Amino acid sequence: MNTVVTSRRGFLKVGAAAGGGLLLGLSSGCSVSGSQTYKTGKPVADDTAQLNAWLHVTPANELVFYLDKSEMGQGVTTGLPVLVAEELEVDPAQLQLRMAPVDDIYKNTAFGMQLTGGSTSISSSWELLQKMGAAARQLLLAAAAFEWQVEVAELRASDGLIHHDASGRSAPYGEFAAIASGLPVPEVVKLKDKKDHKLIGKYNHRLDAEVKTTGRAQFGVDTEVPGAAVACVVRCPQFGGRVEGFTDTRARQVAGLVDVFAISTGVAVVADGYWPARKAADLLEVDWNLADAVRIGSDDMMAEARRLGRESGKTAREEGEPERALAGAATVVEAEYELPYLAHATMEPMNCTAAVTAESCDIWAPTQLQGLVPGIASAITGLAKDRVRVHTTFLGGGFGRRAALDFVVEAVEISKHLQRPVKVIWSREDDMQHDFYRPLAYHRLRGAIGEGGRPLAWQQRIVSPSIEGQTTAVMGTAFFPHWVPDGLRDGILGSARYLQEALTVSRGAVEGADDMPYAIDNLAIEYKQFNPGVPIGYWRSVGHSHTAFAVESFIDELAHAAGADPFAYRRTLLAQAPRHRGVLELAADKAGWGRAAAGRYQGIAVHRSFGSYVAQVAEVSVAPGGKLHIHRVVCALDCGRVVTPDIVVAQMESGIVFGISAALYGAIDIDQGAVSQSNFHDYPVLRINESPQIEVYIVDSDEAPGGVGEPATPPVAAALTNAVYAATGQRLRQLPVKLKA
Amino acid sequence: MITFMFNGERQQLDVAADMPLLWAIRDHLKVNGTKFGCGKGLCGACTVHLDGAPTRSCVLPVAAVAGRAVTTIEGAEHDPVMTALRRAWIEYGVPQCGYCQSGQLMSAAALLNGNSRPSDEDIDSAMSGNICRCGTYSRIRKAIHRAAATLASPGDTAGIEQYAGAGFGNFVELKAVAVAPAGAREEGQS
Ligand code: FES
Ligand code: FES
Secondary structure, X not given: OOOOOOOHXXXXXXXXXXXHOEEEOOOOOOOOOOOOOOOOOOOOOOOXXXXXXXXXXXXXXXXXEEEOOOOOOOOHHHHHHHHHHHHHOOOHHHEEEEEOOOOHXXXXXXXXXXXXXXXXXXXXXXXXXXXXXXXXXXXXHHXXXXXXOOOHHHEEEEOOEEXXXXXXXXXXXXXXXXXXXXXXXXXXXXXXXXXXXXXXXOOOOOOOOOHHHOOOOOEHHHOOOOOOEEEEEEOOOEOOOEEEEEEOOOHHHOOOEEEEEEEOOEEEEEEOOHHHHHHHHHHOEEEEEOOOOOOOOHHHHHHHHHHHOOOOOEEEEEEOOHHHHHHHOOEEEEEEEEEOEEOOOOOOOOEEEEEEOOOOEEEEEOOOOHHHHHHHHHHHHOOOHHHEEEEEOEOOOOOOHHHOOHHHHHHHHHHHHHOOOEEEEOOHHHHHHOOOEEOOEEEEEEEEEOHHHOEEEEEEEEEOOOHHHHHHHHHHHHHOOOOOOHHHHHHHHHHHHHHHHHHOOOHHHHOOOOOOOOOOOEEEEEEEOOOOOOOEOOOOOOOHHHHHHHHHHHHHHXXXXXXXXXXXXXXXHOOOOHHHHHHHHHHHHHHOOOOOOOOOEEEEEEEEEOOEEEEEEEEEEEOOOXXXXXXXXXXXXXXXXXXXXXXXXXXXXXXXXXHHHHHHOOOEOEEOOEEOOOOOOOOOOOOHHXXXXXXXXXXXXXXXXXXXXXXXXXXXXXXXXXXXXHHHOOOOOEOOOOOOO | OEEEEEOOEEEEEOOOOOOEHHHHHHHHOOOOOOOOOOOOOOOOOOEEEEOOEEEEHHHOEHHHHOOOEEEOOOOOOOOHHHXXXXXXXXXXXXXXXXXXXXXXXXXXXXHHHHOOOOOHHHHHHHHOOOOOOOOOHHHHHHHHHHHHHHHHOOOOOOOHHHHOOOEOHHHXXXXXXXXXXXXXXXXXXX
């Protein structure tokens, strides 16, 4: 039985302070920072020690670390252990990792719920986990002082051992675990100075690499629960369609079929394995009710966005008098940028395993959002939330897709119906056609250029659906007790969505534009909401994935209109933005800006997102037929303090490849309310033979840590299209790119 | 009944003849290192060796392997070429999410078995059927060169153990999970 259980007693020792901060020592008691010897008469409750919600030390000297963030490739199985190990004075490889269960203590302080996203894992854990490591070390030292009857000050912790140099004694942490667990948690912990760090900023192994080269790493789809059936779900190809009825005569003839029944997302086809379930699903005939279905296509949607772009929107940022400056300017530059819906296409298709009984519900899920799973499962099963156990597996990619819980809902509904364990597996086609897409976006820009080429005005209007509006409606379910009738719940959530969309500017649509860093006196950023009915969601870098393209393309257009060098133009306008300017200069320097080899052309872009600053120089050549070749991408990053440098580099490489895939190929087209693409043949992603050489340079910084999972993605499309402009004079304003011959 | 060699042992399976080898391996032999990514031969996640040749198991009917030898990532674990590749994969920190990596390693092993010193172009053409959505391509390239170099100079014996990571508690033990009623747990979660 490997279900993770963390005791409530352990949690009581570390409390969340009001406002989401963390207090050590709510249970009060003595301070370990002094040198007093502990005298505790308390009997030891059990022989293992849950020192806090993240650390558990057994007498056999197993150091168990509870990982409260999902591993989807971004490296939390290394980065978070390093934070704790630095202060605990152990080799990170000594830690036994277990996925944390769902508990309030593990709420991501950036969101107020237990989730992995927004490139926050390091920034939200940075201080917390160092403190947890330090507090645990202090408890163990105090316990050793008690056991050996010496002063704490005479003891030293290193490499998982406590040493008493005066007597030459040393012993592993495990020997003091039981006593330590009975001691009061220290009120004050002192963290090491940067100069004393042995691991932070230096540790360069990747702890999950070994298990991921043997086939033994367990992803969601690898979950094996005894007696589990496998389910495929047939969903309406058109968004908004519902099941009216179905004929399963032929489906039921497939050997191994278990059952066929309707669920909230479509019709579940359950069998004793994936293949029979898939075969039967293909034979199922469903009668869809299309009364509320989306009928239009993405061309119509973009046409509507263009039309809305002629009207003014809600103001996201306004400075000076942009209209007046534009009216009076000698040179006005205008441009429209258009970006399509995008699928996440995680390598592991969506899946989830659930086992619902009369008393309990177990869920094994590759999820970024375990915090809302108990609420959703409780709403479906009628079981209390504390009857729901969530087991987070490795994620075969996340990119924001796994912050949705549709696949969890399906597994729970099907298992509840059958009262047996069920694994739901999506096909690649299901995955691509029933995603929560990066919304399409239309940007209309106008810029005024004055004397000496200086930009006088910048007006940007963004038309794109509101992710927040949709999220309010979809996620809200988890916050309602299960006894609230569906109709009432939907009514409340529907009005919440309406209010959200009607009254607010969508952060997910304007982020990266309304904090545009260039010094321009007259500035207006406006947002215009529209909702064509296609499910949308968080896609690696969210709004930045389109705003960076528009902003960094348009500033390039202004530079060229002003007859200036695009790097020098940006640099001048970033005089008051030192971190932007720092990465811009570093990237230009390392790329040899302006000195590309014959036949090669460079484009540059800089963007801040998730607390980090990234500049990139793309180097391309374009063959006479219009064939684009990306030779090299040079990337400079300022993400503040770095924990695991090589993983940071890997995340830059990853984000760049992800952004290039979107720029070159990414498009989800909607035809009559249904997605046209279905698999990697018509939704291609970058392959090794097209992958450029990537060089990453990290700025040495003492600033607080920023994110690294997403920030490399936003600027790359513009760096690329700016390079194509340099090569050919073609300004590519629509993604994915189409070069003329 | 289909009989074939699976990871060095004789296996008999009584499954539908049109079932893709992938699902026979995963659902019936319960060996899960070979992954499902697209089901259409487009991504390489399901790559196994069939009589030594890299093969997409998601589009190969199990009936086609009768009398032949199938090797998966598990069966290749101690093969010297695979050992060199794994060591290089770990040294260069290749895996991110890791989901594509069984397939990448199986394709890379087949490449090195036929070409002991591949060029970048050789690597690109042998590996272009394997998608990595996490974009680990530049590291894959380096790691294949590194493994080739290691195999060429057997004196280099740096062990995988040197890089072995932390214990991965429930990440590698999902199979053993039995379903117990919620009341059986210790103090519960909120
Ligand atoms: S799953 Fe076989 S090639 Fe993609
Ligand atoms: S490592 Fe994630 S798909 Fe390759």
